[in-house]
Amino acid sequence: MNNLIEGYLGETVDRKKSRVPAKMDYVQSATGLILGLFMWGHMLFVSTILISKDFMYRVTKFFEADFLFDGGKPIIVSLIAMVIFIIFIVHAALGMRKLPGNFKQYQVMKAHAEHMNHEDTKLWFIQAFTGFAMFFLGSVHLYIIMTHSEAIGPYASADRVWSEYMWPLYILLLLAVEFHGTIGLYRLCVKWGWFDGENPKATRVKLKKIKKALTWFFLILGFTTLLAYMKIGMEHADKVGEKYVPTACMEYKISVKGVA
Ligand code: HEM
Ligand code: HEM
Numbered sequence: 606m607n608n609l610i611e612g613y614l615g616e617t618v619d620r621k622k623s624r625v626p627a628k629m630d631y632v633q634s635a636t637g638l639i640l641g642l643f644m645w646g647h648m649l650f651v652s653t654i655l656i657s658k659d660f661m662y663r664v665t666k667f668f669e670a671d672f673l674f675d676g677g678k679p680i681i682v683s684l685i686a687m688v689i690f691i692i693f694i695v696h697a698a699l700g701m702r703k704l705p706g707n708f709k710q711y712q713v714m715k716a717h718a719e720h721m722n723h724e725d726t727k728l729w730f731i732q733a734f735t736g737f738a739m740f741f742l743g744s745v746h747l748y749i750i751m752t753h754s755e756a757i758g759p760y761a762s763a764d765r766v767w768s769e770y771m772w773p774l775y776i777l778l779l780l781a782v783e784f785h786g787t788i789g790l791y792r793l794c795v796k797w798g799w800f801d802g803e804n805p806k807a808t809r810v811k812l813k814k815i816k817k818a819l820t821w822f823f824l825i826l827g828f829t830t831l832l833a834y835m836k837i838g839m840e841h842a843d844k845v846g847e848k849y850v851p852t853a854c855m856e857y858k859i860s861v862k863g864v865a
Pocket of ligand 2: 650689743778
């Protein structure tokens, strides 16, 4: 009965309002934090290709737990991707509440932002736009990785990027996720007052500088990494599907079996 009354009047008979919106905000922040931190690790893992193909291969096998199972089990990566996908969907579903639902709402928000002329309000617009873009871009990537986790490696990833035309999607996804993630983490610090200290205003200025530095760092790292995969993919275009053989195994094959 209370639900019915609150549904129509916006408050219960004892004039209390639901706590669900506050809980939703909390879950949105928590899922945003997990995704934001996950992405830092993700970008570092993917960029190991810049060190060498062998190193990227070793890291991939590590995530497949080859220290426990001979040759590794890609299903482990599928499961991790599935968990991340679920967190992504929960976060996106909660994020939808904040997006303007019709032109009137958009107009009001835009007028408000222009009138305030406050940088953080403008940042919010970037977050809403990049979040919307990721509905499509992020879902495509996560689904492919989840269902093709055996095809991660120096050649398999490069073939996907170049010969399977993922590079245009990665350019857009990289821009969206880097802006969205760093702005999101900055907003989290401000919203929950994590590093406020004695002087929250001065902290905010510092946080903004850190945000800017992190955005540049991950964008440069991300685009350099993408170029590396594109180059390997181009050179490997006539051998799509061939699996990478790490140098140590190749040397063993040549010396013992006399084959390359
Ligand atoms: C379809 C995908 C996504 C949508 C629609 C979306 C939407 C949103 C929206 C609208 C906000 C603002 C919430 C607010 O102002 O209170 C937000 C916050 C945030 N997002 Fe996303 N997001 C998505 C994916 C991601 C991804 C992949 C990451 C990881 C980098 C991420 C990290 C964050 C963080 C850290 C916050 C701050 C949380 C907060 O303010 O409570 N989001 N997201
Ligand atoms: C467990 C989940 C994930 C796994 C295992 C994973 C794995 C990978 C791998 C192996 C690549 C290299 C290219 C390829 O093989 O196609 C890649 C690239 C990329 N991923 Fe993910 N990914 C995951 C989640 C995400 C999420 C949630 C996002 C953002 C919403 C994301 C954004 C990107 C971007 C932008 C690139 C291009 C990277 C660059 O150019 O530096 N990934 N990912």
